Amino acid sequence: MNTKRITLPVILALSGVSFAATAYINQIGYRTGGFKELTLFEGSGNVDFVDQSGQTVLSVTPSAAANWDGSGQSVQLVDFSELKTPGTYTIKVNGQEVRKDLKIADNTYGEVSKALLKWFYYQRASMALDEQYAGKWKRSAGHPDMGVAFHSSATGGSGTVDSPKGWYDAGDYGKYIVNSGISTYTLLSLYEHFPAYFDKLKWNIPADGNLPDLLAEIKYNLDWMLTMQAADGGLYHKLTTLQFCGTVMPNEDVDTRYIIGKSVTATYDFAGVMAVAARVYEKFDATFATKALEAAKKAYAWGEANPNVFYKQPHDVATGTYSDNNAKDEKNFAAAELYVTTKDASYKSEGAFTTIPGWADMSGLVTYSKASHSDVFSDAAAAKDSLLAAADRYVKNASTGFGVPMTKGDFYWGSNSVAANMGVWLLYAYYLTADKKYYNSAVRTLDYLLGKNPMDMSYVTGFGSKSPMHPHHRPSQADGINEPVPGMLVGGPQPGGEDIGKNEWECKDYRVNGAPAKSYLDDECSYASNEVAINWNSPIAYLAGAIEALNSGFAPSFAVNGVVALPKVRPVLKAVDGSPKLRFDSHKVFIESNGIRYDLKGKKLK
Ligand code: 9MR
Numbered sequence: 123m124n125t126k127r128i129t130l131p132v133i134l135a136l137s138g139v140s141f142a143a144t145a146y147i148n149q150i151g152y153r154t155g156g157f158k159e160l161t162l163f164e165g166s167g168n169v170d171f172v173d174q175s176g177q178t179v180l181s182v183t184p185s186a187a188a189n190w191d192g193s194g195q196s197v198q199l200v201d202f203s204e205l206k207t208p209g210t211y212t213i214k215v216n217g218q219e220v221r222k223d224l225k226i227a228d229n230t231y232g233e234v235s236k237a238l239l240k241w242f243y244y245q246r247a248s249m250a251l252d253e254q255y256a257g258k259w260k261r262s263a264g265h266p267d268m269g270v271a272f273h274s275s276a277t278g279g280s281g282t283v284d285s286p287k288g289w290y291d292a293g294d295y296g297k298y299i300v301n302s303g304i305s306t307y308t309l310l311s312l313y314e315h316f317p318a319y320f321d322k323l324k325w326n327i328p329a330d331g332n333l334p335d336l337l338a339e340i341k342y343n344l345d346w347m348l349t350m351q352a353a354d355g356g357l358y359h360k361l362t363t364l365q366f367c368g369t370v371m372p373n374e375d376v377d378t379r380y381i382i383g384k385s386v387t388a389t390y391d392f393a394g395v396m397a398v399a400a401r402v403y404e405k406f407d408a409t410f411a412t413k414a415l416e417a418a419k420k421a422y423a424w425g426e427a428n429p430n431v432f433y434k435q436p437h438d439v440a441t442g443t444y445s446d447n448n449a450k451d452e453k454n455f456a457a458a459e460l461y462v463t464t465k466d467a468s469y470k471s472e473g474a475f476t477t478i479p480g481w482a483d484m485s486g487l488v489t490y491s492k493a494s495h496s497d498v499f500s501d502a503a504a505a506k507d508s509l510l511a512a513a514d515r516y517v518k519n520a521s522t523g524f525g526v527p528m529t530k531g532d533f534y535w536g537s538n539s540v541a542a543n544m545g546v547w548l549l550y551a552y553y554l555t556a557d558k559k560y561y562n563s564a565v566r567t568l569d570y571l572l573g574k575n576p577m578d579m580s581y582v583t584g585f586g587s588k589s590p591m592h593p594h595h596r597p598s599q600a601d602g603i604n605e606p607v608p609g610m611l612v613g614g615p616q617p618g619g620e621d622i623g624k625n626e627w628e629c630k631d632y633r634v635n636g637a638p639a640k641s642y643l644d645d646e647c648s649y650a651s652n653e654v655a656i657n658w659n660s661p662i663a664y665l666a667g668a669i670e671a672l673n674s675g676f677a678p679s680f681a682v683n684g685v686v687a688l689p690k691v692r693p694v695l696k697a698v699d700g701s702p703k704l705r706f707d708s709h710k711v712f713i714e715s716n717g718i719r720y721d722l723k724g725k726k727l728k
Pocket of ligand 1: 291292293294296441442443444535536649653654655
């Protein structure tokens, strides 16, 4: 026998050793009535789902194997949507047990969605986090940011300014207007789309007047953003120390902080966010809404008069740059949002773009604005077409490989936020068409982030069978508590390797050649793959929050073709007779059976 021709699998098969299959799953669980998919690697034969009593309740033949260029793996998809009884299951492949932690439940993402939002509270600067709210992650106040001096780069600034509150950007303690822009916008849009749901939802944070928790949290950052506007309307770029501090708690970082730089990108980002805030806060606090709108208009006017004032990192400053020499997209975003709020035709936005939103490219948000305000924009239909064209591409990508829209080019710094933002994009497509294929693929991106990925881990701290234990996040590193602060999405795998080096604080090379989706390290050294940031948590908070809202019976406020919120099928069907019909009436879904209407819990409606 010519052994040279015999491949490794054949040798192993001949010797009776078989490959161990891996089943990648959403480790938080799957929704009882929803779409369910796992990814299988090196499996052969059927996949069996075994309940607690040892009974095989479902057996599925996997799809044909296909390569995913994100990880270089040839994998199969397994659709087990038919499994519709809540519980914990064992997965067997070809008769062999591969995992025991598959969960099916009714309100699957309830806890994780609240934790993702609560994390913004843990990021609050200038205040102590009391045990009552923060539990074992309680801490003293840091960074009062009162009487902050201007760096020479902050043109026009003189004396000092009080600039308290706001969220720390990431694992560092800086506060940056550009990144606050997209993060705050994303959370505001979550409220704007599901106001009735978020008016009631609470996650144990300090009250702010009569504001719902989501708006109380967002206002903590808006209040800070407002302090960063100069008298002439322009926005200072950031408030940070000159160098990043060491691994200390907020109250131990006593280095001098400065107001640094002024930029047109920060100014337009601020204008867009304040324009949305003016709409959203109107019904709770008209004075604040007016203040936000005036600030937005003033910022926009400054931007128009100063189109080339870009941020340039001064020589003595080493904190994050968020620099970007193209403000077209920021201007477009601000114009679109100001137009929605004021209907003033002088705020002109152009086109509709299909780039996934990120801090440096806000153009996709213009597409969201237009497609979701068909009553305001004359080109809303074109925006919807662009949005659906990109969404169709994502659905296609997600139909093979790992079941996600991402391809290898999507793995750059903060890749997990790319996945989350694609999920948000797909939800817009669902709102606009009521087509389940978009919803199912949005769920797939959440599945990816919560465990159905080549690292076989949930990327959200505190959630899943395996999740990051050593994120690059100063409070989590310095607080002496084993578990990191919960509810944080880490940046995720990417092959840039910016944190790799020879110094003791740098990482050893963790990149996997040909597998960007495996180039990840759960180590504090890895700020390029394992840091956390507000612009990464906000899209996953939107994704999980919107999915929960839809499944609690709420439809998005702007649904164009009357998208029907997904019913919590199980309790409803039990409560009413055998032939209930799902109905949709403005923002609410109800069940109609024999001429009688019931709410989603099966209670008779008057
Ligand atoms: O998210 C930012 C990423 O897009 C950039 O490539 C990277 C390098 O400039 O910076 C990231 O943002 C960091 C910011 O500059 C400072 N706070 C931590 C942010 C997350 O790593």
